[in-house]
Amino acid sequence: MRVFFFLLISYMSMAQEIIPLYPDGVPGLKVKDVPEKMTGANITNVTVPTLAIYKPQKQTSNAAVVICPGGGYAVLAYxxxxxxxxxxxxxxxxxAVVLKYRLPQREYFTxxxxxxxxxxxxxIAFVKSHAKEWGIKDVGIMGFSAGGHLAATTSTLFDNPVGEIKRSSEEVRPDFSLLIYPVISLDDNITHEGSKKNLLGPNFNEQELKRYSPEKNITEKTPPVFLVSTTDDWVVPENSIAYYLAAKRHKVPAEMHIYEKGGHGYALTKDNRGPVEKWPEALEAWLKLHKWL
Structure with a gap:
């Protein structure tokens, strides 16, 4: 009983606060009162994006991370x-801050x-605006699968922030990125077609393909990156490889782990997938190397 009580208190101490990302109104919203839909542990029909803030019982890091769940730009594996x-x-x-972001559902948004x-x-801008209050210096971004694509575009397209809200490039630039089995390129030979079609829609041009292929937009200002993929993933590891090689060309600090087996969507689960299950240990070591942990 004492052990259970201790575990309960420890769990509750991870103070979670959920706040709307746009308290003054969601930009680009065409319709109102759309019910959010949850299927199992996946979410869709997000018209009110939120931030779920997890603060540790004992803060020992001067960094924070924004987490983007994946789901092919069709759902969120929240x-x-x-x-x-x-x-x-x-x-x-x-x-850590979990971002429940809007999917590119054209019936809901301009x-x-x-x-x-x-x-x-x-x-990213919200977390940076609370840096002094939260006792942090750097803000990173993490993404899985299509969320990895989102994290990668956030790490490469910060010079021209999108949308109606005017922000500086410094406000929206992550300080590091963590890309786990990410979709990266929109090139036909290596892209994940479902993510590509959901993001760009039926009509797109070559300029959009380049803009949303992060490996083509890396510069010396791109933040350091940690990548994980597996050889047997249907989101092929050439995505991570393309980003890693472009980062290397531009002298951006980069570390990449490609495991032989593990498939897709493993996250933190332990279900006999082999060595890939140790990727969080490699991530922890990399974060410590850069003094973020």
Whole structure:
């Protein structure tokens, strides 16, 4: 009983606060009162994006991380690739913020393709605006699968923030990025077609393909990156490889782990997938190397 009580108190101490990302109104919203839909642990029909803030019982890091769940730009794997990771960071003394971002649903938003990026940029800006209050210096971004694509575009397209809210590039630039089995390129030979079609819609041009292929937009100002993929993933590891090689060319600090087996969507689960299950240990070591943990 005493052990159970201790665990309960420890869990509750990860103070979670959920706030709307746009308290003064969601930009680009065409319709109101759309019910959010949850299927299992996945969410869709997000018209009110939110931030879930996890603060550790004992803060030992001067950094925070914004987490973008994946789901092919069709759903959000919110619990598996959001909440669970926030608790992982919180247990290690780092503030984590789970972003429930809008999907590019054209029936709900004008300029639907920019809305996920607008939400990610707004989330980074929000956390940075609380840096002094929260006792942090750097703000990173993490993404899984299509959320990895969102994190990568946030890490490469900060010079021209999107949408109606005017922000500076410094406000929306992450200080590091963590890309786990990410969709990166929109090139036909390596992209994940579902994510590509959901993001860009049926009509797009070559300029949009380049803009939303993060490996083509890396510069010396791109933040340091940590990447994880597996050889047997249907989001092929060439996505991570392309980003890593571009980062290397521009002298951006980068570390990449490609495991032989593990498939897709493993996040923190332990279900006999082999060595890939140790990727969080590699991440922790990388964060410590850069003094973020």
């Amino acid at each position: 619990k598996k690739e959001g909440e669970n990771l926030a608790r992982w960071f919180s247990e290690r003394g780092m503030i 300029d639907a393709g920019i809305r996920p990026l607008q939400d990610a940029q707004s989330a």
